[in-house]
Amino acid sequence: MPKVAFLFPGQGAQVVGMGRELDAELPAARALFDRANEVLGFDLRKVCFEGPAEALEATDVSQPAIFVASLAALESLKATEPAIVESCEGAAGLSLGEYTALVFAGALDFETGLKIVRRRGEVMQSAALATPSGMISVIGLEEAKIDELCAKVAPHGRLWKANLLGPGNIVVSGETSALAQVEAIATELGAGRVIPLKVAGAFHSPLMKPADDQLAEVLASAPLATTRVPVYSNVDSTPHPDPDDIRTTLVAQVVGEVRWDDSMRRMMADGFDTFYEIGPGRVLTGLLKRIDRKVPCTSVPAR
Structure with a gap:
């Protein structure tokens, strides 16, 4: 029997129109958007379905x-393939997606998770505005070379590893002055491509302080339960079933590295051999293929 795991995407996967068909066709999906509008106090359905893209791309949205x-x-997967959902034995989510994974795993209910995620977006957006900064994807350099890149850029500004996504696929975060030097230095070090990301700031770096402390206040009073299936944490690639441990790792995630490559390898080492990417986009499917081409990953789109 296959050992099934679910993967949930993070920020950057958003696209205008996501969820529109599900909302029209599936009462359970429609109920989620209805409840989200009530909890958030604005028309999330309209922004998701109609945009504009600039509004949807704001971190707090x-x-x-x-x-x-x-x-x-x-x-939608519950409706079409309930046996797959019932058979799922583990989950992970990229950055924001870790919260979605925790809802699936029973650690958070939908409303609690939504409120935390909204606040997380707000405090991260605020931290991003405090310092001109951003993120760049560097393709073709391994972690040691990225460390060298950060050291060489240091005279111009602060730069950190942020997302370790797979072999030769690492995202760096830093001050705008540092980012301006990344392409030239990364190319000298042998990078194949350097891609600036459309994000508000240097996520998963120390520049996100004090967003982590503000999120900690929210999580401290939020009701969390023990996970019913393991959720592999971004910060240390390890499942944390205990609610207090979950709080600690979610706070650390704001300023810490997303070790996605390690998480996928740990899950495969633990016997997971069949994956489903659930949500908008196919980024996680592509990342998994770079880590191990033989492992199947099926997309369940937010159409």
């Missing part, structure tokens, strides 16, 4: 939008 759209996609 895109995070709850992807969260809700991903859970709507999960409802």
Whole structure:
């Protein structure tokens, strides 16, 4: 029997129109958008379905939008392939997606998760505005070379590893002055491509302080339960079933590295051999193929 795991996407997966068909066709998905509008106090459905893209891409909007759209996609899988959902034995989510995974795993209910995600987006957006900064994807350099890149850029500004996504696929975060030097230095070090990301700031770096402390306040009072299936944490690639441990790792995630490559390898080492990417986009499917081409990953889109 296959050992099934679900993967949930993070910020950047958003696209105008996501969830529209599910909302029209599936009552359970429609109920999620209805409840989200009530909890958030604005028309998330309209922003998801109609945009504009600039509104959907704002951190404090895109995070709850992807969260809700991903859970709507999960409802579609429940409706069409309930046995797969019942057989799932583990989960992981990229950054924001870790919250979606925790809802699936029973650690958070939908409303609690949505409120936390909305606040997370707000405090991260605020931290991003405090310092001109951003993120760049560097393709073709391994972690040691990225460390060298950060050291060489240091005279111009602060730069950190942020997302370790797979072999030769690492995202760096830093101040705008540092980012301006990345392409030239990364190319000298042998990078194949350097791609600036459309994000508000240097996520998963120390520049996100004090967003982590503000999120900690929210999580401290939020009701969490023990996970019913393991959710592999971004910060250390390890499942944390205990609610207090979950709080600790979610706070650490704001300023810490997303070790996605390690998480996928740990899951495969633990016997997971069949994956489903649930939510908008196919980024996680592509990342998994770079890590191990033989492992199947099926997309369950937020159409």
